[in-house]
Amino acid sequence: MTSEQTWLQQKLQAVDRQAFQNDLQSWYMENHRDLPWRQTKDPYRVWVSEIMLQQTRVDTVIPYYENFMKKFPTMEVLAEAPEDEVLKAWEGLGYYSRVRNLQEAVQEVVANYKAEVPKDRKVFRKLKGVGPYTSGAVISIAFDQEEPAVDGNVMRVFSRICNIDEDIGKEKTKQLFEQVQAQFLEGAKPSIFNQAIMELGALICTPKSPGCLLCPVQNHCLARAEGKEEDLPVKSKKKAPSKKTLSVAVVQDDAGRVLLRKRPDQGLLAGMWEFPHVESSSENLMNDASSMLLKDHDVSAEIVGEIQYVEHTFTHLIWKMHVHRATVREAPVPSETEVWVTLDEAALYALPVSQQKILRHLKGE
DNA sequence: CACTCGTGGTA
DNA sequence: TTACCAAGAGT
Numbered sequence: 188m189t190s191e192q193t194w195l196q197q198k199l200q201a202v203d204r205q206a207f208q209n210d211l212q213s214w215y216m217e218n219h220r221d222l223p224w225r226q227t228k229d230p231y232r233v234w235v236s237e238i239m240l241q242q243t244r245v246d247t248v249i250p251y252y253e254n255f256m257k258k259f260p261t262m263e264v265l266a267e268a269p270e271d272e273v274l275k276a277w278e279g280l281g282y283y284s285r286v287r288n289l290q291e292a293v294q295e296v297v298a299n300y301k302a303e304v305p306k307d308r309k310v311f312r313k314l315k316g317v318g319p320y321t322s323g324a325v326i327s328i329a330f331d332q333e334e335p336a337v338d339g340n341v342m343r344v345f346s347r348i349c350n351i352d353e354d355i356g357k358e359k360t361k362q363l364f365e366q367v368q369a370q371f372l373e374g375a376k377p378s379i380f381n382q383a384i385m386e387l388g389a390l391i392c393t394p395k396s397p398g399c400l401l402c403p404v405q406n407h408c409l410a411r412a413e414g415k416e417e418d419l420p421v422k423s424k425k426k427a428p429s430k431k432t433l434s435v436a437v438v439q440d441d442a443g444r445v446l447l448r449k450r451p452d453q454g455l456l457a458g459m460w461e462f463p464h465v466e467s468s469s470e471n472l473m474n475d476a477s478s479m480l481l482k483d484h485d486v487s488a489e490i491v492g493e494i495q496y497v498e499h500t501f502t503h504l505i506w507k508m509h510v511h512r513a514t515v516r517e518a519p520v521p522s523e524t525e526v527w528v529t530l531d532e533a534a535l536y537a538l539p540v541s542q543q544k545i546l547r548h549l550k551g552e
Numbered sequence: 553c554a555c556t557c558g559t560g561g562t563a
Numbered sequence: 564t565t566a567c568c569a570a571g572a573g574t
Contacts, residue, residue, distance in 0.1 A: 240570040247560070247569085281558025284573080318572045338570045358553065385570055394568070395563080425567085426555095455557065501558055540559065 195363070198349045198409075199370050207348070207407045208375045214403035215383035218390070220245075223252055225382075230304035230329035231262050231293075237324045238285050238316060245389070251280050262304075265290055266297040274458055274537040283539075284457055288316030306330050319361065327377040335368035336381050337361055340388025345371070346420035347392060350409035355420045428505050434467040434476040435510040437549060438488050440518040440527060445549075446484065447536060449524040455501075460526075460536040462545055464508070472509050480513065484525060488513035495548045499541035510545055 219225070222245065224236035235255060239248045255276050259265035265273070270290065277286040292314035296304060304325070305311045312322040323336030335341075342355040345367045353360040372380060391398045397416055399405050410416045438446040447460045465479035473490045480486040495510040518527040526536070530550050538546065 237570065242557095242569055242571060243559080244561075244569050279559075281560090282571085284557065285571090288572080316572065320571055324570070336570085339568090340570065382570095389570080427566095457557090499558095501556095503556065 195366060198351060199367070201350075201409060202348060202407050204371050205374070207371065207404055208380065210403045210407070211383045211387065212376060212379050215379055215386055219382070219386050220390075223249060223256075228329050228378075230325060232256060233329040234304060234321075234325050235289070237321050237328075238289050239280065241285060241321070242282065243280065247280070251277070262293045262297050262302050266294040270458065271537060275535075278459075278537045279540060279543075283459060285316060287452070287458060291315045292317060304329070306332075308332070308334050319365070324381065327381045329378075331376070331378045333369075333372050333375070333377045335365045335372060337364045337368060338385060340385040340392075341368055343394065343420050344384055344388045344392045347397075347410040347416050348404065348408050350413065350415065350419070352419060352421045354423050356423045426503075428500060428503050430505045430507060431466055432469050432472075432507045433464045433509065434472040434479070435462050435464040435508050435545065436476045436480055436488070436490070436513045437462055437494070437510060437545070438480060438484075438486060438513045438515060440515050442518075444518060444527040444529055445533065446486065446518070447526050447528060447533060448484070455504075456539045458537070459539045459542075460533075461539070461542045462510070467509075469509075473511065476511050476513070485519055486515055488515045494552075495545065497541070497544050497548075499544065506541060508541065508545070510548070 224232055227233070236248070236252055239252055258276055259268060259273070268290070270287070273286055273290050274283060277283055295314060296302060306326070308322050308326045311317055311326060320336055320338050323334040326332050327334045327336055339355070342361070342364050345351065345364055346355065349367060351363070353363060355361070368384070387402070387404070391402050399408070399411050399416060402408070405411055408416070410419050446463060448463050450456050450459050450461060452458050463480060463484060465475050467475035472493070477488065477490050480488050491512045491514065493509050494512050497508045497510065499506045499508065521527055528536070530546065533546055
């Protein structure tokens with residue numbers, strides 16, 4: 188036995204895991220929220236909910252989930268849906284690769300697994316967008332298998348319960364907590380237990396000022412016993428987002444239609460639609476927009492001037508957008524990645540929030 | 553490992 | 564206003 192395993196065993200032996208299970212599961216049965224995806228064990232629905240919930244709040248997800256399941260009630264329907272329609276259903280939810288990967292994975296399941304979600308975690312794990320957490324979550328919740336599913340809640344709760352001060356930002360730490368959770372899972376009701384840990388993290392064992400006085404497992408908590416609950420989990424700080432100055436062109440033809448283009452299918456905002464823009468220095472905004480339009484869209488336009496300034500912050504990036512109006516007499520022929528549309532029609536395309544800010548401003552003028 | 557990849561809520 | 568956060572995965 189390695190020293191690491193010995194260290195872990197000491198941590199685990201300090202907690203009565205049997206009693207912990209009982210107290211936690213009883214609490215969950217009495218106190219859990221009645222969320223839409225908890226009304227079913229359909230693995231497809233559980234899967235969709237887990238993808239949506241990645242890095243996203245429950246309150247945000249609920250309306251998207253309802254709409255998505257209404258539009259794509261089965262894996263067959265989602266598999267055959269046009270990608271633009273799927274992206275539109277995800278508009279505003281962020282991390283758009285999630286839904287592109289989900290559709291690709293669902294297509295794979297329909298084609299190669301008789302439209303049934305694989306019950307083997309390792310098989311399910313191979314699908315696009317299904318990582319260490321999601322594989323365990325869907326398999327344990329939908330199929331009630333004893334598999335760990337380590338998310339931020341799980342690491343926060345167990346770091347406090349077991350007084351573990353490893354940096355939860357590290358990949359290796361996540362693997363450590365998979366071992367911890369696997370130990371706690373033994374003899375539990377997997378579907379209940381895993382959801383209960385996450386529910387506890389969401390409602391009681393919160394990042395800031397945890398509700399220890401209301402906690403069903405406060406008597407099992409090593410951090411609480413030492414008054415260290417506010418100091419855990421340990422998490423390294425993220426670096427500040429970098430800034431980019433963009434020159435944006437709202438190109439309008441004689442009929443009042445504007446040019447939208449589709450972003451590449453890789454990288455930031457993949458597959459979403461946008462007003463054409465180019466990274467620019469703040470001194471050459473007009474010229475850079477003009478040459479971008481000519482080079483990328485074969486459009487010779489007259490840039491009239493700046494009509495809006497918008498800042499939009501991503502997780503790791505800040506766009507400082509200088510929006511210009513430009514006019515052309517006759518719109519060129521559209522392509523796969525270019526459309527000329529009225530402002531009302533523009534709303535039918537999947538637009539990220541940054542572009543919705545611009546569109547709203549145009550409509551308000 | 554470190555970085556990319558969104559958005560809206562909160563202190 | 565800044566900073567951090569919320570059921571992570573891909574590269």
